[in-house]
Amino acid sequence: xxxxxxxxxxxxxxxxxxxxxxxxxxxxxxxxxxxxxxxxxxxxxxxxxxxxxxxxxxxxxxxxxxxxxxxxxxxxxxxxxxxxxxxxxxxxxxxxxxxxxxxxxxxxxxxxxxxxxxxxxxx
Numbered sequence: 034x035x036x037x038x039x040x041x042x043x044x045x046x047x048x049x050x051x052x053x054x055x056x057x058x059x060x061x062x063x064x065x066x067x068x069x070x071x072x073x074x075x076x077x078x079x080x081x082x083x084x085x086x087x088x089x090x091x092x093x094x095x096x097x098x099x100x101x102x103x104x105x106x107x108x109x110x111x112x113x114x115x116x117x118x119x120x121x122x123x124x125x126x127x128x129x130x131x132x133x134x135x136x137x138x139x140x141x142x143x144x145x146x147x148x149x150x151x152x153x154x155x156x
């Protein structure tokens with residue numbers, strides 16, 4: 034079983050950058066696709082990005098495409114989300130999770146969620 038722990042969230046000014054980290058434990062991390070989601074209180078969980086286990090393919094939500102980059106290091110059991118040109122609307126709790134299959138974008142298509150890390154972008 035995989036356990037995921039997010040880190041790296043903090044307060045940042047609009048236009049700034051952050052790199053979120055998702056640390057994994059478990060023997061099967063290397064063969065699992067991983068996604069990032071975010072949630073604003075009172076709103077639904079929103080897909081942000083996902084990366085296939087080989088790193089050969091990535092996919093992004095339209096709202097972050099061109100600004101965010103997902104990557105992974107299987108040797109270190111880490112997945113990263115580099116966030117540039119941050120906007121106040123990027124403020125949310127960010128979660129990583131394991132995809133049940135490649136191409137999944139709905140929260141119920143993911144499992145083994147971390148507890149999240151708070152990102153706050155001030156205007």
